[in-house]
Structures are given as C-alpha cells and as structure tokens.
Amino acid sequence: MNASLKLLPLAIGAALAVLPAAYAAQDNVQTLSNFKTTGNTKPAETVPQTGTRADALRENLKAIKLPPGFKIELYAVVPEARAMTIEPSTGVVFVGTRKDRVWQVTDRTKRRVADDVVQFASSVTFKVPNAVCFSPDGVLYIVEQNRVLAFPAAQFFGEGGPDVAAAVVVPQGKLIPTQFESFNHGARYCRVGPDKKLYIALGQPWNVPPKDKLAELDKNGLAGIIRMDQNGKNREVYAHGVRNSVGLDFNPKDKSLWFTDNQVDGMGDDIPPGELNHATKAGANYGFPWYGGGHVRTEEYKDQTPPAGVVFPMVEYAAHAADLGMSFYTGKMFPEKYQGGIFDAEHGSWNRTKPIGARIMFTPVKDDGSVGETEVFAEGWLTPNGEYMGRPVDVQQLQDGSLLVSDDYAGAIYRISYAK
Template sequence: MKYLSKVSLVLGIGISLFLLGCQQNQNAEAQGIISANGASKDDITNANAEVKLDKIKLPENFKIEVWAADIPNARSLAISEDGVVFVGNRQENKVFAVIDEDGDGKANTKYTLADGLNMPNGVAYKDGDLYVAEVNRIIRFKDIKNNLDNPSYEVVYDGYPTESHHGWKFISFGPDGKLYIPVGAPCNICESENEVFASITRIDVDSPNPTPEIVAHGVRNTVGFDWDPKTGDMWFTDNGRDMMGDDVPNCELNHVTKAGQHFGYPYWHEGSVKDPEFGDKGGPASDYVAPAAKLGAHTAPLGMRFYKGNMFPGAYQNQVFIAKHGSWNRSKKSGYVLTSIKVEGSNASGEKEFASGWLDEASQKAWGRPVDVQEMQDGSLLISDDMAGVIYRVTYSAK
C-alpha cells in the first residue's frame, strides 16, 4: 500500500477543471433523453411507490415528489452531463440507469446494467464511463450512454479486501481526476494490522496497473464525501461505533486538509471520546483530527454533497446536504432525515433539518430511509431511499 508523501488532494489544474464543470445553466428546463430499446430496459412510468409524502416536512416553498419508483434498495447516485442517473445498491446485486425520457421531471425508464455483483453500492461517472464499486473491486462500463441496451464492463482494480463488514463502498472522482475509494473497518471496533482498513484511498483509473494510495486513516465507515467547490478540500461523513450507549459517540463530518491525516478510529471518537477497548493503544486526542461537526449519535450520515445550483435560495449556496440514514440499535431512533450545514473554509456550523418525516416518532416506525443526494442540472435535488426503493426530487419555487 503506497502512502502520499505530500499534500496532493488538490492540483491546480484539477481545481480549475472542477470549478469550470460546475458552471452550467442551472435554470435550463429538463430535456428529454432518447434511449435505445433492449432486454434490460423497463418502463417505470406507472411504477408503484409506497411512500407517505404528506408526512415529509420541508422549508417553505420547497416540494418533494417521487422522481423514480421501482428502484430496489436505491443507494448511491451519480449523474451524467445530460441527466442519466446511475444507481447502485447494497442489499441487491444490480446497478441501474434511470432516465427521464420525456423531460417531464419524472423518470420513466430504468435500465438494469448488471446483476450478480457483490454489494455494488458505489457509482461514479467520468468522461462517458461509469465506474462501480463492489466489495473488493472497481469495474468500468465504457461509453455507457451509448451502450445502455447492451452494457458490458471491465475490471479496473480487484485488490481491495473481500471482507463484507463495512465492505460496501461510496466512490467519487476528486478534482485531481483520481477515483476516491473508502475501505471501512471490518468490524464494529477493532485494530487491524492491514493499514488499508478504516481508510480512504484513491486510484488512477487511467493507469494500466492502479496502485491505491491512502489519503486518510482512522475512518471507520464513510459512505459519502464531496469537495468544497470554493477550496477544493475534501469533506466526508463517518459513522461512529456502536455499543457505547444511546448518545455516544457522535457520527462525524470531517474535513481533510492534507494527505495522510488520521481521524481517530479506533482510539478516539468524535474528537474527545476515548475508546474503552482501544483508547490506551493510541496516542492522545491531540494526535488525531477532530471532526468539523458532530452529527448526532447513531444517525448514520451517508451521502453528502455541496449545493452548487441556482434553483434553491442563495442561502443554500455551498451548504452541504447530508442524508442521515437512521439508527438501528438506539432505544429511541435517531436520524431518518436530510439536513443542511453551512461550510466556510474549515468551519461547519448551523446544521438544520431540511427534510424529515420518514420516521414516525410516536410509533418509532420508519417507512423510508434517505441514503444519498445528487444535484440535477436544473438545481433540483435527488434523494435516494433504499427502504422505499425510490428516488425523490426536491424542487423550489418562490411564491
């Protein structure tokens, strides 16, 4: 495993290209996409969505609708320059491409690009190609938009660990053009001899023999990250350990300022909570990077994106939207919401609930669980829900 010897998360040229890509006509009306027929194509225009949208609370003048239904275990999202939405999943073995063919603001076509995969949670799109992360490998569908009806893939790299505990992966391309790939801890809490566990790595997908480089250590399980469009810095969510009670430790929003930083796991949690089992094996808390924001215990923050569009009010510019998937072992459930948090430089503050209602507080029963967020070209926001098997679309219209 190769280490980064210097700060290399951001290259000047990469930032320029990244920021240039963000300058797009966010107010353009949705354009229909013509797609080829094939055995893998399904019409989902009238697909059933068992959701309770009347329960979802949003800020004034925002609206939520089902953009696509019949997307089993919809997890990570990626989008092409013309609006093809790619969807991975964790509990299923398929990857989908979902399309709004008639431009009416709702998807009506679903392609099954592959099945029989091993937890294909992560999807990323670059230069016409789709990249998918399984537990131990990265695969690539070349020229995917022109091959939706007859997709095939090649293996880019297959040397990641095969452990399935936290083995599902979120992936995304950074401003430097490299593909960033986390490797979760193979346990709730443990100290592994293999340095690649509990890390974020990156690879050069254009290399004939990619070699993972470790970007960040001490990352228990991140299933979402993005880059600040103003600074090019990487930010990521991290899920805190279990079995320390209802309120400890907090899940985290972290900020990477240089390569090779250590974010505390398994020795310290939320910056100041020493682990009862492994804390004495590490250094003092000051040896590790504390979170930029604490996101609540057991809330399971997953997908996160910086908002760059123009549809939402100006106050949301450069805010981070975070999908909190929700707790599984807390006596009173937490999470099951979408939040926004303001980021300025190295500071993250003012977290607010943006969308809530997937959890009925009285009965403690949930009918949906948000997973990932993805901005569309018009500035609207997609939210995946692996429990309801749908993708929502949030729009804003001033009255």
C-alpha cells in the same frame, strides 16, 4: 474522443493481463472488455413506474416537512436505491445497491421524473455494487465490495441491452485482502476528485477492530479512504482512522475533500456522535479506533495512545443517526442560504432506544472552510411512533439545481425542488 476513452484499450489490456480467467469467464467482464457480445439474450430487468406502489410512495411524501418554498416528489421507483451518480451531459442517473443490481434511471423528456428504470449491464455479475461515480469526461466507475470496474459511455451502451463496454480497474479480490470481506461495512463509496484520481471509502469488518488486525487494515486502506489513478495505478491511503464512511465530496471552492463517518455502536444512545470531516491534506488520521466518534474514546483502545495530530470532525451529528451520502450544493435553484453548503442523508438508527434520523441535514460552509450551524432540512420518514416510512441514503444534484434523495428502505428516489 475524450481522454478516458482514448486510454480505454490500454486499461483493458492491463486488466486482462491480471484478471483471473475463471472469474472473467464467470461474469463476462473479459468478453465485454474485448468489445464482444456475451450471447446473453435475457432482457434486463425493468421496474414499473406506475401502479399501487408508486401511488403509495407519493402518499407517504405528504408527511415530509421542508422549509417554505420547497416541495418533494417521487422521481423514480428504484429497488434498494443506494449511492447515486448523474451522467454530466444527459442527466441519466445510475444507482448502486447493496445486492447485485445497478440501475439506470432515465428522464427522457426532462419533466424531472423517470420515464424508465432498467437494470444496467445485466451480463455482469455484481457483488455489492454500492459505489457509483462518474469522471468529468463521462466514464462510469462501479466499486463493488472487492473490485472496481469502468464503463465508458454507460448511458448509451446501457440502452442497447445486457452487454456494455467495460474495463477492469482493480481485479476481483484485489481492492481489499479477501480475508477482510464481510457483509458488515462492505458497501463502498467513490468520487473522482479534482486531481482526476478515483477516491474510494473502505469500511472495515468490525464494530471496533482487534488490535492485532489494525496494522494490516491500515496498510490496505481499510478504515480509511484510498485514491488511485483512474486506471488503478499509484494507489495510496489518503485518509486514515475512518471507521466506515459512505459519503464524500469535494468543495468546489478549494477542491478539498469532506466526508461523513459512521461511529461505534454499543456505547449508549447518546454517544458517540456521527461525523462530518474535512481533509485538507493526504495522510491525516481521523481518530478511529482510538476515538469512537468525536472526542469520545473507545473502551477497547482507551489505554492506547492515539496517533499524533488526530483531526477531529468539523460537525458532530446526532449519535447513531447514520449519516451517509453527502454533497456540496452548487446549483442556483435553491435560495442563497443553501448555495455552497452540504446536504447530508441520515439513514436512521438501528440500535437506539428511541430511533433518530431518517432525514436530510444541511450544514452551511463558509468561504474560509469553517461551518455554520447544522439544521434539519427534510424530515418525516420516521413517524412519531418510531416506524420508518423510508431511510435516506444519498443526496445528489440534478443539472437544474434540484436535489435527488435515494431511499433503500422504500425503494425510491425523490426530487426536492424550490419555487418562490
């Protein structure tokens, strides 16, 4: 039994001691934490993988441009597909959404296309379960708008129906103060770091927060990235001054954290830039809200002195392209040029006179931690007349070295592979 599973009874006990009874009864988490059935006999929702919708998605992919030798195919039809995480031993893909579903996507025959897509843990009432991430020893963490849950052996329990083994890591209403809950920037993102801690990116509710709210936001890790032990203890703010990150990963070479950040709206079509940041230590400040993105000052804080030692981004992306999920490429399938670099999903602009984004970017990362020139890797989801055929959200690598891309607009996951 792995270390996380050995600790599960302790984690469940600690969670039950603090879990509000009314909420536990509401969404069955307490029952599942005790390894008991909920009595839910309603079949989990399934998503058909054939038919006119799948055919239309495949047709749309003919418009996607890639470098020579690469091809893109439909991997799965997945409604509202957002953040993804891949179970280390089986390759089962778990997909978060901004609604109330988490999807379990299984390729049983390893043909590199989904055989089935089914609702995961349908006995649990989720609220914005955007963030999904696995620990190396196989525990699935789901970070909702204001709660963190853990699911050991999720890929196996999820096969059995609506009831799964579960534990509460952070109880409902305790991830952030409830007064800061908002439909704006309420989708979290998570990773388990090389230090075995759980890292969670927390947005904040405003375009630019009022000055009288800034101290409380910072204290609780909003507009930042927090980390904690996998049982929820020893929480701390790891990165400050982060407006709304929905993508982070660790460089396998030096174990340091990198993350994207979405910057201030309403400053014009061409400013401020989006960001790719590099965190080399805990506690640094990345400039928001004094800076709207890159070195561009915000109107609201232009007369305020920024914190000392602000860390500016490694890469300034196109303004309002909405860079979200990112990951280091550790596979061997792609040419050497791409190995060790960062793939990043641009969701696309919503408030720009001429839309931009809806593409996958690539940034080479050198051994010394510096970066090369960022380039477009995959594009075509934004048509020449400004219509979106899709909006990429996250990029994750399958065990064979191919790249998965989620798309919440089209409701799909694509697979990009390479052959000489």
